[in-house]
Amino acid sequence: MKRKLVVKDRERCIGCYSCMYACTRSWHNIIGIEKSAMRVKNYPGIEGAFSVRVCQACIDPECAEACPTGALKPSKRGYGVDLEKEKCIHCMKCVRACSANALQWDEETRMPLPCLHCGICVMYCPTNVLEMQEVMINVQNA
Amino acid sequence: MYRMLEIDLSTGETKVKDISGLFSKFIGGTGVLTYLALRELSSQLDPLSPQAPIFLGIGPFNSYFPSASKTVAIFKSPLTGDLGESHAGGRLAMAIFASGFHVVKITGKAEKPLYLSIDNEKVNLVPCRSLWGRSALSVERILREKEDNRKGKKSILRIGPAGERLSPIASVTVDSSRHFGRLGLGAIFGSKNLKAVVISGNRYETIQNKKDYLSLYNELFKDLAYSENTYKYRDLGTSANVLPLSKINSLPTRNFSQGFFESAERISGEYFAENFLAQQISCAHCPIGCIHIATLRELFADPHMYKTIKVSYDHELIYSVGSNLSIANAADVLKLLQFIERQGWDAISIGVVLAWATEAFQRGVISISDTGGLALSFGDSQTYLKVLEKIASGENEFYKDLEKGVYHCAQKYGAQDLAMHFNKNEAPGYMTGPDAFVGYAVGVRHSHLDCAGYSIDQKFLGRQQDIEKEVKMMYEESLWRMVTNSLVTCLFARGSYTPNVVEKGLRLLGYDVDLQWLTKTSRIIHGMKYLLKEKLGFDFEKLELPSKLTKIYTGRGMMSTVDFKERVKVYAKLVSQDMYLAKEALNQQL
Numbered sequence: 001m002k003r004k005l006v007v008k009d010r011e012r013c014i015g016c017y018s019c020m021y022a023c024t025r026s027w028h029n030i031i032g033i034e035k036s037a038m039r040v041k042n043y044p045g046i047e048g049a050f051s052v053r054v055c056q057a058c059i060d061p062e063c064a065e066a067c068p069t070g071a072l073k074p075s076k077r078g079y080g081v082d083l084e085k086e087k088c089i090h091c092m093k094c095v096r097a098c099s100a101n102a103l104q105w106d107e108e109t110r111m112p113l114p115c116l117h118c119g120i121c122v123m124y125c126p127t128n129v130l131e132m133q134e135v136m137i138n139v140q141n142a
Numbered sequence: 143m144y145r146m147l148e149i150d151l152s153t154g155e156t157k158v159k160d161i162s163g164l165f166s167k168f169i170g171g172t173g174v175l176t177y178l179a180l181r182e183l184s185s186q187l188d189p190l191s192p193q194a195p196i197f198l199g200i201g202p203f204n205s206y207f208p209s210a211s212k213t214v215a216i217f218k219s220p221l222t223g224d225l226g227e228s229h230a231g232g233r234l235a236m237a238i239f240a241s242g243f244h245v246v247k248i249t250g251k252a253e254k255p256l257y258l259s260i261d262n263e264k265v266n267l268v269p270c271r272s273l274w275g276r277s278a279l280s281v282e283r284i285l286r287e288k289e290d291n292r293k294g295k296k297s298i299l300r301i302g303p304a305g306e307r308l309s310p311i312a313s314v315t316v317d318s319s320r321h322f323g324r325l326g327l328g329a330i331f332g333s334k335n336l337k338a339v340v341i342s343g344n345r346y347e348t349i350q351n352k353k354d355y356l357s358l359y360n361e362l363f364k365d366l367a368y369s370e371n372t373y374k375y376r377d378l379g380t381s382a383n384v385l386p387l388s389k390i391n392s393l394p395t396r397n398f399s400q401g402f403f404e405s406a407e408r409i410s411g412e413y414f415a416e417n418f419l420a421q422q423i424s425c426a427h428c429p430i431g432c433i434h435i436a437t438l439r440e441l442f443a444d445p446h447m448y449k450t451i452k453v454s455y456d457h458e459l460i461y462s463v464g465s466n467l468s469i470a471n472a473a474d475v476l477k478l479l480q481f482i483e484r485q486g487w488d489a490i491s492i493g494v495v496l497a498w499a500t501e502a503f504q505r506g507v508i509s510i511s512d513t514g515g516l517a518l519s520f521g522d523s524q525t526y527l528k529v530l531e532k533i534a535s536g537e538n539e540f541y542k543d544l545e546k547g548v549y550h551c552a553q554k555y556g557a558q559d560l561a562m563h564f565n566k567n568e569a570p571g572y573m574t575g576p577d578a579f580v581g582y583a584v585g586v587r588h589s590h591l592d593c594a595g596y597s598i599d600q601k602f603l604g605r606q607q608d609i610e611k612e613v614k615m616m617y618e619e620s621l622w623r624m625v626t627n628s629l630v631t632c633l634f635a636r637g638s639y640t641p642n643v644v645e646k647g648l649r650l651l652g653y654d655v656d657l658q659w660l661t662k663t664s665r666i667i668h669g670m671k672y673l674l675k676e677k678l679g680f681d682f683e684k685l686e687l688p689s690k691l692t693k694i695y696t697g698r699g700m701m702s703t704v705d706f707k708e709r710v711k712v713y714a715k716l717v718s719q720d721m722y723l724a725k726e727a728l729n730q731q732l
Contacts, residue, residue: 014431016424017236017295018208018363025349025356031205032240032346034294042318044286107293107344126367126429 001134002077004057004117005038008131013050015042019121019130026120037104037115052129053102055080055115063112066097072112079135081114088112144170144202144244149258149265151334152192152250156265161245166653167727169628170201170244172227173667175216178245179225180674180728189218189226189326190308190333192251198238199246201630202651205239205347206355208363209635211425213238213316214627219325220333221310221491221547222566224678225671226325227587231425231632232317234341237297242345250334257285257300257338261292262345273337277484278302278315281338289340295426300338301328302486303534308332309545311491311568315483318423319433319454323488324589325567355650362638367429371637375432376422380457381411388465390603392574392596392697395465396520397497398562398688401573401696405470409460413472420452425632432634438476453480461571462493467500468520478523481530491547494568496526498548502557512540512555559689564588565680573691574599575698577612580709583685584717585620586671591633593620599698607698609705613712624664624671662723669724672717682714 020036028035038054057079064072064081071087072094074080090110095103104113122130144165148157164174175197182195196217203210213234219226238246241260248258252267255274259266273281281300289296297317305312305328312328313321322328331337349355366372374382384406387393391401407413418436425433439450453476463469463478482489502508503518510517514537516525532541543551548568552561562569564582570590572578577595585592593616602612622641623633629647631639641657648655655663672680687706694700 011421014422014424014429015426016429016431017426018367018429021205021427024346028346029349029352030346031349032344033236034240034344034346044283105293124363124429126431 002079003119003132004079004135005054005115005119005122006131006133007052007054007129009129010050010052012127013040013052013129014127015040015050016126018124018126022120022124026118027116035106035108035113037113038102038121039104053100054130055102055117056100057117057135062097062099063094063103066093068093072114077117080117083112083114085111145242146245146247147241147243147260147263147265148247148249150250151248151252151256151258151267151336154267158263165202165244167663168667169625169648169653169663171199171212171214171628171630172216172624173628173663174201174245175199175214176667176670176674178247179216180670180677183218183225183674183678185223185677185679187218189220189223190329192334193249194218194330194333196248196327196330197245198234198248199630200235200238200244201628202653203629203631203647204235205427206651207359207631207647209366209428209430209638210629210631211235211428212627212630212632214630215314215322215327217325217327217330218678219310220308220329221326222588224565224680225586225675226327228322228324228327229591229627229630230314230316230320230322231428232320233295233297233426234299234316234320235630236426237295237341237343240294240345241341241343246341248334248336252335255335255337257340258336259289260339260341260343261294262343270337274306275303278486279484282315282317285338285340292342294342294344296340296342298338298340301331301336302484304486304545305329305332306337307536307545309487310550311488311495311545311547312486313488315486319435319483320425321488324490325587326488328486350652351650358643358646358650362643363429365638366635369638372430372634375430375634378411378415379422379432379434381414381434381455381460383457384410384460384465385412387572387574387697390574390600390697391695392572392599393465394461394562394569394571394573396468397466397501397560398569398573398690398694400694403465403468406465408470409464409472409475411457414455414460418472418476428632428635430632430634436476438473451476451480453483455479458571459489462490463496463526466493466497466571467523467526469523469526470521471523474523478526478530481527485530485534487545488568490570491568492530492545494562495544495548495551496529498551498557498561499529499544501560502555505557505560507555507557508540512538514538514541562688562690564688565685569688572596573694573696575602575696576607576701576705576709577602577616578696579687579691579701580613580706580713581616583687583706584616584682584710584713586668586675592623593617603697609709609712613709613716617713617716621661621664621668624667625660628667665720666724666727668717669720669722670728672721673724676721682710682717685710
């Protein structure tokens with residue numbers, strides 16, 4: 001059974017960003033958080049209110065639909081998206097199309113940062129905010 | 143490469159310097175900043191003049207390893223005239239790293255209020271006259287929204303009105319309720335017309351040797367997130383100390399009149415957790431989550447109009463506006479803390495000032511005409527709130543004086559024996575015995591954080607004293623902190639960052655070091671600090687124990703001046719060897 005990343009219990013988040021460090025480290029081999037495919041957002045003046053944005057693992061992704069070149073395509077795994085970097089024209093339409101505001105953008109390469117649902121962020125969450133959940137895919141969509 | 147960004151607020155000019163050489167010699171953080179400060183701070187320098195520099199620095203471990211979450215600030219303290227050093231968490235260390243720098247140096251003075259915006263190498267001086275006068279809390283709300291178009295995570299440093307008024311006990315607030323609290327950095331910001339600093343970026347470093355790096359990272363992460371080493375900080379936080387300290391006569395109560403607080407249970411960590419704790423949060427890249435946020439719901443109009451405030455608490459705050467003012471109502475402690483947060487005072491310092499004022503008033507040194515009709519009484523939180531309001535509005539000379547610190551007040555009004563300060567810095571919340579007090583006196587920043595003497599006292603509770611051994615323990619703890627404060631790891635992570643771990647980590651980052659080098663470098667940094675302090679007028683022989691403390695029972699019984707002086711002497715001797723080493727190293731440097 002395939003699994004996707006979900007936010008299980010947002011209110012437990014302590015805002016340590018260990019998840020974003022883990023994602024960036026694992027997939028880009030760098031120290032930082034700005035290339036993370038998921039994001040913990042904090043709000044001004046509200047101590048302790050965090051919003052955790054993760055790829056919604058759509059079966060019919062809005063971001064891929066908005067991509068004019070087919071660089072961002074529904075993933076072969078059946079949910080979420082894959083990026084073919086060579087085809088990306090840096091138009092950012094994908095990020096704007098994601099209604100959950102979850103698709104992240106790499107300012108440096110000017111390309112989206114699709115989540116691969118690998119679960120590395122889950123491993124580093126000290127308070128179990130995140131979880132990998134089994135994906136049920138209708139055979140018609142598969 | 144380690145780089146320093148220099149900004150002159152007078153001219154708007156910026157410079158970038160490669161300071162990798164300094165990092166290889168002095169590790170980073172406090173080591174590098176002390177070296178830089180030693181060349182620029184002098185006894186003639188007015189800390190509130192345009193020339194006075196502010197150094198903010200991180201170290202080689204920041205962003206690389208978990209709980210390396212602190213930033214060091216070094217400046218000349220307007221409170222003591224001595225070395226000003228304060229550390230803060232929040233997102234600042236992460237943001238400085240992401241901006242591509244490790245040290246930021248700010249000098250000059252803006253003509254009109256502005257905030258400094260740093261986004262990678264892009265530096266902007268943004269006029270903000272309409273923010274002048276606003277609380278430290280509201281400035282963050284406004285700037286976080288105003289600067290929201292930037293992509294990288296922002297860290298926001300700002301002062302409240304206390305810093306604008308150049309109060310030498312004003313702090314700089316960092317993100318959510320973290321502070322450069324002690325020794326008056328807020329006044330320096332104010333003197334430069336600098337209301338805030340917003341810093342962010344998207345710079346990064348590539349991981350070398352990923353396998354070894356990950357193995358060390360994971361070892362540290364597991365320990366910090368789940369082990370006993372950090373359990374106390376995650377659970378009740380430092381306020382877990384309130385009850386045990388009171389039990390051993392070590393919780394300063396009513397201006398250090400006694401160490402037992404009869405109502406400790408009503409302001410204990412347990413009580414706060416059960417009744418007010420909303421959640422724990424953490425600094426960026428720290429899985430401990432030690433920041434305890436309380437919510438206080440208050441009825442403001444009948445029958446059902448409520449407001450809710452959120453404010454963080456910990457042991458030092460509970461001591462300074464709780465037991466030391468004899469306030470036994472946790473909700474009142476939170477209300478006072480929120481006022482202090484908005485104004486931007488250091489909570490320890492302002493609490494010690496209020497405690498002194500109360501006792502001085504009761505002794506007749508302060509009169510009712512000074513206080514404008516207010517009778518100061520321990521335990522009277524309503525009046526304390528009014529006092530804070532009067533200080534904030536600068537109602538009369540007396541209230542204006544109160545925010546100049548307890549040393550200043552006692553010099554001017556008297557009751558010097560009641561002024562709880564060490565080298566002019568207001569005392570922190572432990573009266574465990576000689577090691578705590580001697581630690582405040584001899585420490586590089588006159589804080590409980592220099593060598594944790596309170597912890598050594600507790601090890602010697604009920605045992606024969608051993609001056610040489612105790613002082614040696616303080617000294618060695620202080621030395622090791624030269625290393626961790628250079629990395630810059632959080633003190634709450636000190637159980638995980640053992641010498642072996644630090645050595646391994648530094649080697650991974652390309653430092654050619656071993657344990658012997660670490661010890662020697664810690665001594666050089668320690669020595670440089672005292673060379674700097676000496677240059678600014680610090681003298682071990684002038685250190686004094688507030689005389690009130692010789693008349694009260696501490697955790698380890700009565701204190702004596704003779705014993706205090708003896709311990710200071712032993713410490714000074716150890717330090718003199720480090721100063722010699724530092725001089726030697728500096729000569730080679732030249």
